[in-house]
Amino acid sequence: MIEKIKGLMKKYEEMIAYLIVGGLTTIVAWGAMYLASWLLFGNPLHPTAFENAVMSIVNWVAGVIFAYFTNRRFVFKSHEPMLKEIPKFVLSRVSTFILDLVIRQLFGALGVNTYVTTFVSAVLVFIGNYVLSKLLVFNKKKEA
16 A cells, blocks of 8 residues: 555656645745735735736746746756746746736626635646646656
8 A cells, every 4th residue: 555655656746746836836926915915005805907917916926936946946856957947937937927917807807806816816827837837848858
């Protein structure tokens, strides 16, 4: 039984590490976002479009900085030059940032509160970030 668990852990090591790092990234990004919301706007339950945009930018910047270094080291174990990876990482995160903005604006227009909006956006962005990181940023070329 223990050997079977070890085998599953090894098989899914990258996904498990991504879930852990992604969860920590989410906490860091949300913490920065809600701190900015509280400091700048008094933490409104129904933020304006401008407030949503500011919160998304803070969320994104904090998340990208934390995520790049933790994904590079603990998830994808990359040894590629950082100058090669960082532009691809940032561009992939720009695409999911746009997804976050669209979700926030759409849900805001529908009157959905910021907590529900943040959760839905986080799930979709989390999945998108993994796929883009795996396929475009940290893709390991198979050696012949």
